[in-house]
Amino acid sequence: MSLAKTLWQDNSDLATRILGHGFVRGLADGSLPIHCFKGYVAQDAYFLESFARAYAFCLAYSTEREDLQTFADLIAGVRAELELHKSYAQRWQVDLSAVNPLPATNAYVVFLMQTAEQGDLGETVAALTPCMRLYAYLGRSLQTRDVAPLYREWVETYADPDFEKLAARLEALLDRHAGDTAPVRANYRRAMELEHGFFDASL
Template sequence: MSLSADLWAANSDLASRILSHGFVRGLREGSLPIECFKGYVAQDAYFLEAFARAYAFCLANSRSREDLYGFAGLIAGVLQELKLHKGYAERWRVDLDGVAPIEATRAYVDFLLETARRGNLGETIAAMTPCMRLYAFLGRSLAANSVAKLYSEWVKTYADPGFEALAAQLEALLDLHAQDTEAVRAHYRRAMELELGFFAAHI
């Protein structure tokens, strides 16, 4: 089993908790209050900007031309997500300028950027991979059943094979650059815990 697959399996308990969380159920059922989703969109846009910066640290610490291509493509994927959020913001009048991060967002952003600034490429990728793999997992899981129209665009985005390809690309970089160390496992686990906290903060 690859390291990325082993880490995902080792954190399946948190993935299951997130899938069954009221926020995610509300996306599938269409029962999540719009105000909760609007708050999530604003905070997630703030987070994604930091996520792109963490990728930039990875790019700066990359070791080969192929790494440069890989991280540049992953940054482009984040920019596409931000365009999706901009569409939500325009539709539901969410102000994405000057977003004040809530505690859950700040904790996740600080964790990512502090890890990235230390310059250990494998540990940084380990801190970033859970976000991509988790969202691909949520998208596919929700799309496997009927989804209410209200949030179907969100589900469709993360169920898309293109997003799965980005998650797999990051996992390949994890397998290439990370060692199976206590720090790598701790960073992966911490990111999953912060994902759960992020969803919990919006319901």
């Protein structure tokens, strides 16, 4: 089994907890209060900008031509997510220009930036991969249910096969550049924990 699959399996406890989280359940059945979703959109837009910067660090560290293209495509994927958040913000009057990050958001951003700045490509990819794999997992899992109309667009975005392809490409980078080391495992686990904390802070 590949390292990416091994790490995902070894952290399935957190993936299951997040799927059952009140915020995620509320997305599926439409019971999530609009003010919670608006807050999440603002925080996630702030986070995604740092996520793109971490990808940019990876692009700078990479030496293989194929990696340059993949990281460029992954950055483009983040840009597409930010456009979705912009559409949410316009629909529900959310100001994305002056977001004050919550402690959970700030902790995630600091973790990513500090990891990226250390310059180890494999360890940085290990910190980035959980977000992509988790959201693809949430989208696909929720899509199998009777999703309420209010947040259906969110579910469809992350259930989209194109998003799954990006997640798989990032996992391929993890398999290529990361070893099964303590720092890689720690970064993957920490990112999953921070994902859970991010949803906690959004309720």
